[in-house]
Amino acid sequence: MLSAMLVSAIVPQGYCQAPDSIKIRKTNPTGALFRSAVVPGWGQFYNRKYIKAVIFAGGQGWLANGIYHDWKNADRHEKNFKNAFDDPVYQAAEFAKFEDARDSRNLKMWIMAAAIFYSMFDAYVDAQLSDFDQTDNAFEVYIGPGEMNDFEVSFTFYIQ
Numbered sequence: 001m002l003s004a005m006l007v008s009a010i011v012p013q014g015y016c017q018a019p020d021s022i023k024i025r026k027t028n029p030t031g032a033l034f035r036s037a038v039v040p041g042w043g044q045f046y047n048r049k050y051i052k053a054v055i056f057a058g059g060q061g062w063l064a065n066g067i068y069h070d071w072k073n074a075d076r077h078e079k080n081f082k083n084a085f086d087d088p089v090y091q092a093a094e095f096a097k098f099e100d101a102r103d104s105r106n107l108k109m110w111i112m113a114a115a116i117f118y119s120m121f122d123a124y125v126d127a128q129l130s131d132f133d134q135t136d137n138a139f140e141v142y143i144g145p146g147e148m149n150d151f152e153v154s155f156t157f158y159i160q
Contacts, residue, residue, distance in 0.1 A: 029127035036123035037116065043123025047130060056119045063112045070105035074098055 027047050036043025041057030044050075077098035084091040139157045146152035 026131045027127040029124045032123040032127035033120050036120045040116070040119060043119065044126070047123060047126040049126055052122065052126075056115070056122075060112060060115055060119070063108050063115065067105055067108045067112065070101050070108060074101035074105055077101055 032043040032046050034043075035046050036056075039057075040060035041053035041055075044053035044056055077094050081091055081094040081098055084094060139155065142152065142154045142156075144152060
């Protein structure tokens with residue numbers, strides 16, 4: 001009792017917070033979901049998952065670029081197919097290229113829809129679990145410098 005009063009008298013009150021009173025930033029799950037729906041990777045960036053944000057933004061950007069180019073190729077081959085009345089071989093080749101470009105575009109659009117849904121779901125779940133205690137007390141791993149300028153790897157397992 002005396003030591004607690006002595007510590008509180010010496011240390012200012014701002015430094016004597018109980019561990020359960022420390023605030024952990026809780027992100028809004030709905031906000032993360034809608035951010036991820038509007039801009040690829042924004043929901044992950046909001047949740048401070050920067051590597052995921054770059055992966056989602058890059059992947060969805062790559063898909064959008066592929067959809068754009070396949071759409072242009074499909075339009076070009078469709079025009080060539082419709083305007084080639086005199087050469088049936090050229091017309092058949094252009095129709096096959098049109099179908100390939102159209103199918104590739106449609107596949108990428110389905111993958112993009114799935115990626116957007118997955119990105120939204122991932123951002124929502126990460127925001128829900130933002131204040132979850134992620135420490136694992138079952139084991140510890142240390143990788144780093146040792147005592148005599150060597151490399152040390154140690155595994156410590158706790159059996160309860």
